[in-house]
Amino acid sequence: MSDIGQSVNQFLVETQRAHPSATGDLTGLLNDVISACKKIANLVNRSSILGLEGYASSNNVQGEHQKKLDILTNDVVVEHLNWTGHLAAMVSEEIDDIITIPDDYPKGKYLLCFDPLDGSSNVDINLSVGTIFSVLRCPEDIKKPSHEHFLQKGTEQVCAGFCVYGPSTMLILTTGFGVNGFTLDREVGEFILTHPNMQIPEDTAEFAINMSNQRYWQSPVKRYIDECVQGVDGVREKNFNMRWNASMVAEVYRILTRGGIFMYPLDSRIAQQGGKLRLMYEANPMSFIIEQAGGVSSTGTQRIMDLQPETIHQRVPVFLGSKNEVERVVSYHK
Numbered sequence: 001m002s003d004i005g006q007s008v009n010q011f012l013v014e015t016q017r018a019h020p021s022a023t024g025d026l027t028g029l030l031n032d033v034i035s036a037c038k039k040i041a042n043l044v045n046r047s048s049i050l051g052l053e054g055y056a057s058s059n060n061v062q063g064e065h066q067k068k069l070d071i072l073t074n075d076v077v078v079e080h081l082n083w084t085g086h087l088a089a090m091v092s093e094e095i096d097d098i099i100t101i102p103d104d105y106p107k108g109k110y111l112l113c114f115d116p117l118d119g120s121s122n123v124d125i126n127l128s129v130g131t132i133f134s135v136l137r138c139p140e141d142i143k144k145p146s147h148e149h150f151l152q153k154g155t156e157q158v159c160a161g162f163c164v165y166g167p168s169t170m171l172i173l174t175t176g177f178g179v180n181g182f183t184l185d186r187e188v189g190e191f192i193l194t195h196p197n198m199q200i201p202e203d204t205a206e207f208a209i210n211m212s213n214q215r216y217w218q219s220p221v222k223r224y225i226d227e228c229v230q231g232v233d234g235v236r237e238k239n240f241n242m243r244w245n246a247s248m249v250a251e252v253y254r255i256l257t258r259g260g261i262f263m264y265p266l267d268s269r270i271a272q273q274g275g276k277l278r279l280m281y282e283a284n285p286m287s288f289i290i291e292q293a294g295g296v297s298s299t300g301t302q303r304i305m306d307l308q309p310e311t312i313h314q315r316v317p318v319f320l321g322s323k324n325e326v327e328r329v330v331s332y333h334k
């Protein structure tokens with residue numbers, strides 16, 4: 001029988017049963033994350049009606065001007081997850097320090113890193129935004145996790161996922177056994193398995209990069225993009241298409257669906273800060289998903305999931321997507 005049409009809850013419970021040592025804690029945690037995402041989908045969908053467009057008066061730890069929805073969606077995740085007993089602590093793009101679990105709630109065995117509203121520059125113009133999350137194990141016997149407990153390589157992730165709030169609300173999940181995509185059925189309020197076992201084609205003729213930064217790029221990236229743009233008249237002998245959503249969740253969803261390469265490279269403007277995208281709650285979870293779907297994810301010189309994080313808000317250059325294209329741009333860095 002086809003699995004298509006299964007609810008995400010049934011999918012998670014059946015996955016849990018297939019692993020007899022599983023306690024149900026991860027299923028419980030994921031159900032909490034999914035509830036938070038449904039609430040966020042609703043807020044994003046109704047943001048104009050609710051008067052939630054525009055900026056708040058604050059900056060986040062990265063010095064970025066926060067949107068009202070950045071703050072609100074962060075609070076939704078925290079409030080859905082801090083009392084349920086599955087987490088020991090959280091890290092959010094929007095909050096400088098670790099988010100601890102209040103003393104009167106039980107502590108769980110997992111750590112959550114999340115970006116509550118990725119691509120939020122798109123929210124006021126009615127384009128896709130999303131929520132990205134990564135689940136790590138909290139070392140046993142640690143009652144109050146500190147920064148060092150979060151600084152685990154991407155290869156240590158137990159689960160990663162993201163939601164895209166687009167024409168449909170989609171949830172993409174991996175627990176290390178392939179990648180599955182679910183669509184929110186708003187009529188019944190449930191995510192339904194619509195895209196089982198997503199696979200990224202090894203070849204592609206579509207790239208995604210913010211071309212307005214071209215003059216700041218390093219030579220391997222300039223060379224790779226020049227060759228794509230030359231199309232049939234250059235060494236690649238085929239024409240390339242370009243997309244840039246300014247929303248990593250939308251780009252990664254597109255790549256999971258029809259292939260492609262996504263790049264946010266180091267450039268001379270952002271070299272000092274190490275890149276634009278954040279390792280713990282953007283690059284690592286997306287890399288886990290991309291690799292589980294047969295793609296490749298690199299900084300240009302190193303597999304992203306092998307990086308030893310040094311700080312919770314660390315940034316990295318990102319090249320991810322169809323295997324043969326990512327390997328090509330990586331080879332230009334050698």
Ligand code: AHM
Pocket residue numbers: 064093115117118119120121210246247248249264277
């Ligand atoms: P955000 O988490 O503050 O939204 O920033 C991350 C986003 C990514 O989703 C997207 O790929 C990138 O920033 C777009 O950057 P730019 O506006 O420089 O093109």
Ligand code: MG
Pocket residue numbers: 093115117118119282
């Ligand atoms: Mg983000």
